[in-house]
Amino acid sequence: MPRILRESLLYISVIVVFAAGCLAAPDFLKPDNQSAVLRQVSQNGILAVGMTLVIITAGIDLSVGRMLGLASTLAAMLLVEKRWTAATYFTVPAAAVSAGILAALVAGTVGGSRSGRRTLAVQCLAFAAAAAAVALWAVPQSRTGFSILSVLVLVPLAGFLLGGVSGVLISKCRLQPFIVTLAMMTSAYGAARLIAASSGSGYIHSLYDSQGNVPTGVDSLRVIDAAQLAACLPSWTPHFLSRSLAEGALRRLLENLPVPGLFFLLCLGAGMFILNRLRFGRHLYAIGGNEETARLSGINVDGVKIAVYAISGMLSFLAGVLACAQYRQGKPDMGAMAELDAIAAVVIGGTSLMGGRGRMMGTLVGVLIFGYLTNILSLRGVSTDVQLFITGIIIVAAVLLQEGYIQRLASRLRFRRRDKESFSRPI
Amino acid sequence: MTFPSMILEARGITKTFPGVVALRNVSFAVAAGEVHAVIGENGAGKSTLMKVLSGVHPDYEGELLLDGKTVRFDGPREAQRAGIGIVHQELNLVRDLTAAENVFLGREPTTRWGLIDRRRMNREAAELFARLDIDVAPDQRIGHLPVGQQQMVEIAKALSLNARVLILDEPTSALSDRETATLFSLIHRLREQGVGIVYISHRMEEVFQVSDRITVLRDGEWVGTVPTAQAARDELIRMMVGRPLTSFFAEDERTTPDERVILSVENLSLAAGVEGRRTRMQNVSFEVRAGEILGLAGLLGSGRTEVLEALFGAYGDRTQGCIQIEGRPVVIRSPLDAIRHGMALVTEDRKASGLVLQLSLRENMSLPSLRRLTRWGMVDGARERRLVDEFIERLSIRTPSREQRVANLSGGTQQKVILGKWLAMTPRILLLDEPTRGIDVGAKAEIYHLLRELSLRRVAVVMASSELPELLELCHRILVMREGRAAALFARENATQEKILHAAAPGG
Numbered sequence: 001m002p003r004i005l006r007e008s009l010l011y012i013s014v015i016v017v018f019a020a021g022c023l024a025a026p027d028f029l030k031p032d033n034q035s036a037v038l039r040q041v042s043q044n045g046i047l048a049v050g051m052t053l054v055i056i057t058a059g060i061d062l063s064v065g066r067m068l069g070l071a072s073t074l075a076a077m078l079l080v081e082k083r084w085t086a087a088t089y090f091t092v093p094a095a096a097v098s099a100g101i102l103a104a105l106v107a108g109t110v111g112g113s114r115s116g117r118r119t120l121a122v123q124c125l126a127f128a129a130a131a132a133a134v135a136l137w138a139v140p141q142s143r144t145g146f147s148i149l150s151v152l153v154l155v156p157l158a159g160f161l162l163g164g165v166s167g168v169l170i171s172k173c174r175l176q177p178f179i180v181t182l183a184m185m186t187s188a189y190g191a192a193r194l195i196a197a198s199s200g201s202g203y204i205h206s207l208y209d210s211q212g213n214v215p216t217g218v219d220s221l222r223v224i225d226a227a228q229l230a231a232c233l234p235s236w237t238p239h240f241l242s243r244s245l246a247e248g249a250l251r252r253l254l255e256n257l258p259v260p261g262l263f264f265l266l267c268l269g270a271g272m273f274i275l276n277r278l279r280f281g282r283h284l285y286a287i288g289g290n291e292e293t294a295r296l297s298g299i300n301v302d303g304v305k306i307a308v309y310a311i312s313g314m315l316s317f318l319a320g321v322l323a324c325a326q327y328r329q330g331k332p333d334m335g336a337m338a339e340l341d342a343i344a345a346v347v348i349g350g351t352s353l354m355g356g357r358g359r360m361m362g363t364l365v366g367v368l369i370f371g372y373l374t375n376i377l378s379l380r381g382v383s384t385d386v387q388l389f390i391t392g393i394i395i396v397a398a399v400l401l402q403e404g405y406i407q408r409l410a411s412r413l414r415f416r417r418r419d420k421e422s423f424s425r426p427i
Numbered sequence: 428m429t430f431p432s433m434i435l436e437a438r439g440i441t442k443t444f445p446g447v448v449a450l451r452n453v454s455f456a457v458a459a460g461e462v463h464a465v466i467g468e469n470g471a472g473k474s475t476l477m478k479v480l481s482g483v484h485p486d487y488e489g490e491l492l493l494d495g496k497t498v499r500f501d502g503p504r505e506a507q508r509a510g511i512g513i514v515h516q517e518l519n520l521v522r523d524l525t526a527a528e529n530v531f532l533g534r535e536p537t538t539r540w541g542l543i544d545r546r547r548m549n550r551e552a553a554e555l556f557a558r559l560d561i562d563v564a565p566d567q568r569i570g571h572l573p574v575g576q577q578q579m580v581e582i583a584k585a586l587s588l589n590a591r592v593l594i595l596d597e598p599t600s601a602l603s604d605r606e607t608a609t610l611f612s613l614i615h616r617l618r619e620q621g622v623g624i625v626y627i628s629h630r631m632e633e634v635f636q637v638s639d640r641i642t643v644l645r646d647g648e649w650v651g652t653v654p655t656a657q658a659a660r661d662e663l664i665r666m667m668v669g670r671p672l673t674s675f676f677a678e679d680e681r682t683t684p685d686e687r688v689i690l691s692v693e694n695l696s697l698a699a700g701v702e703g704r705r706t707r708m709q710n711v712s713f714e715v716r717a718g719e720i721l722g723l724a725g726l727l728g729s730g731r732t733e734v735l736e737a738l739f740g741a742y743g744d745r746t747q748g749c750i751q752i753e754g755r756p757v758v759i760r761s762p763l764d765a766i767r768h769g770m771a772l773v774t775e776d777r778k779a780s781g782l783v784l785q786l787s788l789r790e791n792m793s794l795p796s797l798r799r800l801t802r803w804g805m806v807d808g809a810r811e812r813r814l815v816d817e818f819i820e821r822l823s824i825r826t827p828s829r830e831q832r833v834a835n836l837s838g839g840t841q842q843k844v845i846l847g848k849w850l851a852m853t854p855r856i857l858l859l860d861e862p863t864r865g866i867d868v869g870a871k872a873e874i875y876h877l878l879r880e881l882s883l884r885r886v887a888v889v890m891a892s893s894e895l896p897e898l899l900e901l902c903h904r905i906l907v908m909r910e911g912r913a914a915a916l917f918a919r920e921n922a923t924q925e926k927i928l929h930a931a932a933p934g935g
Contacts, residue, residue, distance in 0.1 A: 019883045286794055289783035296741065296780055297794040298766035356785035
């Protein structure tokens, strides 16, 4: 099979699925449906972006599903409760520390001088400043309930720290990623339940009040769950922007873009940027391909690994906030087993679990194939049970195709035939 | 011409990989009781031919005949069953299993209940070892054996299926002289028993010593087959490279090092048991001047590799000792520190620690230089491509493109990619561990010339090698290691192979 065909196999498979959708369900191609699919896949997509980075380093992150649940709990409590709760005690310090670490890292690369001691001083200063800024910004909000913007910032920052903890255990203590993230998965779930139960009103934190309305402050949450970008554009953008885009395909597309989908696409874009343009991305491939070579080539293997799990943690917490917005509630059980869907999407996209190989575009394809299949089967009225069964088959088929198994089988059969021909020919 | 005694014959074999023709219409035959050597430069197709013979590559064009009958092996197992055993260049043993378990891997004798019959397995392995005169206990863990004995176990494994053809791919590349001698006597005994042996090597002396016939391959094509008795060394080299090769020992382009000391090492030590290595390293001290090539000689396991790796920070802070670069004391706790101080290390094992096989030539070569090619965390693609192209040109690396995956390149080319990778970061101090291991004559000569050029550019070079002629030719001084200590230091003028061997021998 020619190389060009093998590489475009991925895209061909989406087109096939897409075409199958058009044939199988008349509603499939409608903008509303497409928008709904994008919205449905966005959570899995965001998790899969982080998972791709992790898997490229030959690691795995099993904690993302439970981290999502923890984040949804935190987000709901921060938005609704107007007092210091366990969620505040957890999120604010964690976010402050994360912000501090990020600031110190930036200061180290930008303001680093030849003298190690001076760099360290600059970094300490940056850490203190950033941590203090986050604390000063967040603490007063605890009495009034947090704004949606601050939840969108604080919660993922806390996830960054939690993921970083996994990363430290994996790199510094030389533990298996599978075990560490398995432990993190369990602990995150436990923490989510502890935090959720601490306010005394059960595990589920709904955003609705006793009258069944979403309070006005919390109501702005719908912005990050809007099915159409247009619905929340006017309040965000100056008027001229909406006028400058002429009536046309692009504008319709933009207006119909679901906001969670936009988040997903942004994360995906960032992931592509990391993998294709950043030195950090190149280091991910090198570490996944051969850790010893990477280390001897002067790559800070431990640092890169910590960072990659931190990023995965941050993305899973972001997905948690979006999930909270979508279901108008936060609960520890949200996102159970989501890690497996994310891993499946990444693997369908051609990223090797052995590390060193993989592309973000493949992950997008994997996520879309997943989403479209579920969508088509739902439109056809196929039951969820059957859907799950078929999904399993699709995963295996996709990986077989990826690994070139089918091509090998074909070429072997071809040789068999040729051999037989040569035998039957009289010599 | 098919003699009745030909066991295995290949006719008109052509094997293509995507983008490369590895073998073009090659014919080859091995008779019973014959040692048939196959020589050729890297990328000549020797290993590919062996993989075709042993069923690793089932999709080739042409014909294989076993005892005059056409066969096509669908995999290595079928070839094994047909009596073709192969010992690959890289050892394929499970380190945590015993010698007997390795020999019987995948076909363990079982009891009536389907459990492994450990007693029978050990007994049969012991018989096999005794027959081959191999001095290894069957219940010994493979990981604990020296490489030479591991090799013997590998050969025993290949022969345990009553192999009639034994293919040895570069069997001596990791062996000491004594182990090589043991291997040769084993080969002679097998020949007397009527086993056909295919022997691949880069070392001409060995080929002359051990073989009956020699087949030369070049660029995937058959060049000729000659009886060893009638073969002349120069003629063979000419056949291999396609042109007469002037000996690199002849021309006199000696370089003289400066007085200026670049690297000074005092009492470098490494505690025992670090990273599973049993060799300790104790109080090794030396100096390297600008433009000097310092050789590190010594037997396998004498601590040559450890000196280089410890210098490069590979053991973190478990290394003790004082390192000065250009007169200033430096602390090196990681390879990153070493690189920042302008050091580069070309490791012994290309695949395990030199390259990232999944990545392209470009990505491999720019890896240590990325820091320099980056702005705001982003890799400057244009500059990276320019740098890589420059070194592809300078080292005349033969590759279809810079985007070629390094896994698909030949051994010599891979070695040049590694050299290019380190030269691209313009090192002040270049550490080399067996830089010419397993590569062909042409590539070796190119690497020697490169080292001379680096010496002229005033780079300090430390080079460990187990090939003494190479050290004697290239190095200004040679440090001999013995059991983790510096045993002797010779200037080139008064160094001889005998003196070095004497200093390197344990207990000497």
